[in-house]
Amino acid sequence: MKKTLRNNSLTLAFTALLLVALVGQALTGRAGYNESALDLGLPTASMLEYLTSSQFTVDVAENWQSEYLQFLLYILLTVWLLQRGSPESKPLGSPGRETDEDHKAGRYADDHSPRWAAVGGWRTALFSRSLGPTMGAVFIGSWSAQFIAGRSAYNAEQLQDLQVPFSWSQYLVAPDFWNRSFQSWQSEFLAVASMVIFSVYLRERGSPESKPVGTSNTATGVEG
Structure with missing residues (x-):
C-alpha cells in the first residue's frame, strides 16, 4: 500500500487539491449566490440545489x-x-x-x-x-x-x-x-x-x- 501511494503520489495529491478546491468553490459560491438572492427577495438555495444549478456548473x-x-x-x-x-x-x-x-x-x-x-x-x-x-x-x-x-x-x-x-x-x-x-x-x-x-x-x-x-x-x- 505504501509503495502504491508513493508511486502515485503526484496524481493523488492533485486529486486531493482538486476536491478541496471544489468544496471551497461550492461553499463560497453558494454563500455568494444566497446573498444575491436575499438582496433580490428570492428564495435561497440549499447546498444540493446549488451544486445542481447551472450557475455552479x-x-x-x-x-x-x-x-x-x-x-x-x-x-x-x-x-x-x-x-x-x-x-x-x-x-x-x-x-x-x-x-x-x-x-x-x-x-x-x-x-x-x-x-x-x-x-x-x-x-x-x-x-x-x-x-x-x-x-x-x-x-x-x-x-x-x-x-x-x-x-x-x-x-x-x-x-x-x-x-x-x-x-x-x-x-x-x-x-x-x-x-x-x-x-x-x-x-x-x-x-x-x-x-x-x-x-x-x-x-x-x-x-x-x-x-x-x-x-x-x-x-x-x-x-x-
Whole structure:
C-alpha cells in the first residue's frame, strides 16, 4: 500500500487539491449566490440545489475547458515549435513527429513497450496520436457543458430582469459566452508562456520541469 501511494503520489495529491478546491468553490459560491438572492427577495438555495444549478456548473466547466485547451495546444504545438534554452521544448534540431526508432514504435519496440506501440499498423498509428485527441475531446465536452449551463444561468438572469431569454443560437454569439471563454483562455496562455520562458533562466532543484541548476541557459530540452 505504501509503495502504491508513493508511486502515485503526484496524481493523488492533485486529486486531493482538486476536491478541496471544489468544496471551497461550492461553499463560497453558494454563500455568494444566497446573498444575491436575499438582496433580490428570492428564495435561497440549499447546498444540493446549488451544486445542481447551472450557475455552479458553468463556473466549473468554464475553468475545466480552459485547462484542457491549454494542454491540448501545448501538446500539439510542442511537436513543431521550439524555445531555445527551455526544458519545456524539444532540442532545437528535432521538430516534428520524429522516427519510429526515436519512439520505440513498431519494429523498434522493446519488451517494456505498450502492446499497441509494438503491433504496428493502424493501432500503433492511433496510439501514437492518442493523447492530443483525448485532451481535445475533454475540451469540447467541457466547453459544451459551459455553453449549455451558461445559457441556462444567463437566461435565469434575463427572466429576473424581465428580459426575453436567449435561444441557443443567440447565446452562441452572445458576449457573455465569449467573454467567459476568452477570460479563461488568456490566463492559461499567459501561464504557459511564462513557464516556457522562465524555465530558460530560473531553476527549481529536483523538479523535472526545471533544468539542472548548473545547466547553461541556452541548453534546450534538458530536464532535471
